[in-house]
Amino acid sequence: MLEARDTLRESSLAPEAPVFDAAMMADAELAYSYLEQAEMNATGLALTVRKQINGKSFNNSEITMWDVGSLILGLLAAVELELAPADRIYRRIRKIMASLPVIQDGDAAYPPTLINVRDASIERRGFDACDFARLTSAVxxxxxxxxLADACxxxxxxxxxAGLMQGGVLNNILKTRIQSSYQSHCAHYQTRVLPALGQSETRSPYREAFVGETVADRTVSLLYAVDKIGILPTEPLLLEYVELGPSAECAVLTDVFLGAMKYHFDQTGQLLAPSETPIDTSPWFVYQGFDLGHETRWNVSYRKGREVVFEPVASSPYGIFSTKAAYLWYAVRPCRHTRKMLDMAQEHARIDGFGMSSGLFLDGYTQMKNHADLNTNGIVLQALAHLKRRTR
Structure with a gap:
């Protein structure tokens, strides 16, 4: 990744003073309108995906704990941005927390993998360590x-x-087995969050790889660990900045990621903003990001039946410019290149009266029309609140 390191020296990636202006405030108002329109009165939760076709609505009423975390964090950002009376938002957050079910499993107790937003009934039992970390960060x-202190x-x-921890790692509970969450890009994020629950002896593949006498040695070792895990997305890498402040490992990976995006732009003219994204056509959800394990550095991954497909983002029909990624990158690393990313999202991802679109198809940067999701709009609010905070 010498190209990415060298690219970082370019003037277009030189840090600039962050800007929060009236157009960004309008974006925040639009993102918050999604959270309001999607709200379920009984639980305070929100529809996770909303789409309108010919005046008809198609909504997803199943929600993960990751999306619950994004909802709570988006609402907290709305308080900070003064988008609605704080008391009203606080009431909603308390209702959300009171509605969340807990599975009792021997000595362990944990939120389920998937619940229904309308009545908080359990849709899928099990436990997702990464999603739980996101919820914990929010709470x-x-x-x-x-x-909110008492409700939290x-x-x-x-x-x-405690019973789900094994050797400093939080386990996932799947349908038929227990699975360690160590080999994931979320494991490091977990080590930043779980101490708040008294779990201070946690393991991170990033932290354990980030060793060596020089920064170059540590960086190479870290990149080998990333390669072993798989595609590196924008989340939760940049969420660590917004919620917790960056660790040394996160800062290095952010440098390499940003340099690699700019290098791709220089070579191809294609402006990237990769992350996990719901889309408005089959296969409905794609993973994309920085892929050290394949010859092509930027790939999209999705399921086709039982098969997991990897395709170059540049040529795949499912290559997506993620709206939330664009806002996160500018909020965390404001520079001329990330401003281009933000400008692209502001120009093409707004859906008036509905929310921010989940993203743009890289082929022509055409919008996923009338298709918006909770995670995107919650994270856009987080990014904008972080950005406004930095300008004070």
Whole structure:
């Protein structure tokens, strides 16, 4: 990745003073309108994907704990951005927390993999360690607000995850087996979040690889670890900046990622903003990002039946410019190149009266029309609140 390192020296990647202007405030208002329109009165939760075709609505009413975390964090950002009365938002967050079910499994107690937003009934049993980390990040951040402290304490008090830890790693509970979450890009994020629940002895593949006498040695070792895990997306890499502040490992990977995106732009003219994204056509959900394990550095991965397909982002019909990724990159690393990313999203991803589109198809940067999702709009709000905070 010498190309990425050298590219970082270009003037277009030189840090610039962050800007938060009226257009960004309008984006925040639009993103918040998604959270309001998608709200379920009984639970405070929100529809995770909304699409309109010929005046008819098609909505996804199943929600993961990752999306619950994004909803809570988006609502907290809305308080910071003064998009609605704080008391009203706090009431909704308390309702969300009170509605979340807990599975009792021997000595362990944990939120399920998937629930219904309308009544919080369990749609899929099991436990997802990465999604739980996202929810934990949201709840512990919410606990810093006096009006939410009791609700957060009550929810955390229901969880008992010590029995799910093995050798410093939080296990996933799947239908038929237990699976370690260590070999994932979320494991490092977990090590930043779980100490808030008393789990301080946690393991991270990033941290354990980031060793050596020089920065170059540490970086190469870290990149080998990333290669072993697989495609590196924008999330949760940049979410660590917004929610927790960057670790040394996160900062190095962000440098390489940004340099590699700019190198791809220089070579192809294609502006990337990769992350995990729901899309408005089969296969409905794609993973994309920085892929050290394949000859092509930028790939999209998706399921086709039982097969997992990898395709170059540049030529795949499912290559997506992720709206949330564009806002995160500018919020975390403002420079001329990330401003181009933000400008692309602002120009093409707005759906008036509906929310921010999940993304743009890289072939022509055409919008996923009338297709928006909770995670995108929650993270856009997070990014904009972070950006506004940096300009103060």
């Amino acid at each position: 512990t951040r919410a606990a810093q607000h006096t009006a 304490s009550q929810l955390i008090g229901k969880w008992q995850i």
